Amino acid sequence: ILNVEQSPQSLHVQEGDSTNFTCSFPSSNFYALHWYRWETAKSPEALFVMTLNGDEKKKGRISATLNTKEGYSYLYIKGSQPEDSATYLCAFNSGAGSYQLTFGKGTKLSVIP
């Protein structure tokens, strides 16, 4: 059974604050780590897919890093805005012919105006 853990479970920040969340995953049999943003009443939106140890990806004010040797990824949001309020999910893929994603429970971010 694969364990993907996310922390914190929920987070409240003031508009303009920067924040970050953690995703931990099995360091063995790693193939890819996905980040999604899921706003209420919408579909999960793909943010990043990361495959290489040390990889860093950026999309606007959001960035992510990856450490496959120790099994963790960080997601950073710079200057949080109310529209960033959502649940952020990470998901692990072990490759080896499998395409299923194993998701964490998510971090629910609320940005207070």
Next chain:
Amino acid sequence: DTGVSQDPRHKITKRGQNVTFRCDPISEHNRLYWYRQTLGQGPEFLTYFQNEAQLEKSRLLSDRFSAERPKGSFSTLEIQRTEQGDSAMYLCASSPRGGGNQPQHFGDGTRLSIL
């Protein structure tokens, strides 16, 4: 890009009834996935198709659940003799050719409530 569409958005039914959900993937995507999300949990994998072939099934998929993807286009997920524990959000996703490093594009989901 019309995105992944799912129908219905909401389904309320009595325990013991059968329900069927439909998913239309992005047209050029050959891979299609079904996930289930319950309160407080992340989405859990149910099954996966490559074209019309069902290649992976989770142990979560009991014999009351069946999924099809005739002709490799849309897919249906049927639950027979529904139970209260089946209440969840059922998500469909699709992805293009490639490995597990391809992003999966999700629909809005079907929320199932069993009375």
